[in-house]
Amino acid sequence: MALNKQLLAQIIEEKLKPLVKKVDEQAHYAESYILALGEAGFFQSANKDQSSLLVDEATVVRETAKVCMTTAFCVWCHLAALTYLRNSDNPFLKNDVLPQLENGVKLGATGLSNAMKYYSGLEKLHLTAEKTEAGYIINGTLPAVSNLGKRHYFGAIATIDTREVMVLVSTNASGLEMTERLGFIGVNGSATYTCKFENVLIPNDFVISEDAKAFCDIIRPTFIYYQVPLGAGVIAAAADGIEKVKAKQNGCNDFLKVQATELRSHHERIEAELTQLASNLTLKDVVNTRLQAVHDTLAAVQANMIHNGAAGYVAGSVPSRKLREAYFFANLTPTVRHLEKIKSNFT
Known part of the structure; x- marks a missing residue:
């Protein structure tokens, strides 16, 4: 359908x-x-x-x-x-x-920021697990998990002996303490929480995989794929923002090097790559697309700010919001530096 x-x-x-x-x-x-x-x-x-x-x-x-x-x-x-x-x-x-x-x-959330960094050698795993007859008992703290609330689940990976297990955690789980995180320059409305586990029992029915490392290898390309349109949407919005002010100051914006047509070409390229990737999704290709999308998004929001001039510098303006959103996109796991490290494995 x-x-x-x-x-x-x-x-x-x-x-x-x-x-x-x-x-x-x-x-x-x-x-x-x-x-x-x-x-x-x-x-x-x-x-x-x-x-x-x-x-x-x-x-x-x-x-x-x-x-x-x-x-x-x-x-x-x-x-x-x-x-x-x-x-x-x-x-x-x-x-x-x-x-x-x-x-x-x-609703669901990821909870795998720490684990994705762990598997790339960037961080230690923050959660530990102990196997019981009823399931796994989890301890430790995840610094930031987004899109959480009262009717939510999120994935988590914990180390046990010489392997890792992946589980699905209910935000209503006994022993789970959630503290909201605010104070970011953007994405404060993302329902982000620090999640502290104190002997949280995850029943066997909620075990996603007994071999988390192998499972992450399977889901990582899709995990990254769904991030790419975040940038594509911001680029499209930035192009629209430039179009709206093209007559500003007697058309002076025509002299700026970056115009909406260039942004739209970047957007179209990303869309074409997403369509192609959907038929043949590989980690190498999606990492390259995601990395280029970050750079294109950052350039797009900067151009939008310049085209809007002082109006974009006003608190609460759409161009300033798009600017902050783009910087978050660059720092979303996998971040630019994380992506560059993954990319180095393919060369």
Whole structure:
């Protein structure tokens, strides 16, 4: 079934656009918007091949990011959780929990920032696990997990003996202490929390994989793929921003080197690469696309600021918000330096 772009645009218009300034300036979490997407069927994987699923869900991220990349980031967090369950061999997670996440009953988050860095040799693993008959007892602290609330699940990886286990954690789990994190220059509305585990029991039914390292190798390309449209959406928004002020100061902006047409060509290239990747998704190719998308996004928001002049420098302006969103995109795991290290493995 083809993506209903008209319905998506309607939900964005009604459920997201009125909240954007509140998200950016008051750290409002647009949970109702993400739930509305689920209820409308935008996270359904049934009767879709892998290529169509990737393209359709990337479209949802991109269209959301055009309006609010903070909320698009939350959508990406949810898609990451869906990716975990879709690839798990655990029948309970696939048959009972996954439908709730796809239908907008529950929401999901990633929780793998630390683990992804661990597997690239950048950090130590923050969580430990102890095997019991009932499941795994988890201890430790994850510094930042986004897109969390009362009806949420998130993935987590903990070390046990000589291996790692990946589990799905309910935010209502006993022994889990969540402390909200604010004070960022952007994405404060991303519902980000420090998660402290004190003897948190994860039942066997909520084990995603007994071999987390091998599982991460499987899901990492999709994990990164869904990030790329975050940048694509911001680039498209920056191009629109430049178009809106092209007549400013008697058309003086025409003399600037970077114009909207260049930004749109970058956007079109990213979209073409996403379509191609959906049919043949490899880590090498998606890392290259993601890395180039970061640089294109940073250049786009800078051009948008210059075209808007002093108006873009005013607190609360759209160009300044896009600028801050782009810097977050550059620092989203895997960050630029992390991506460069991964890329070095292919040369």
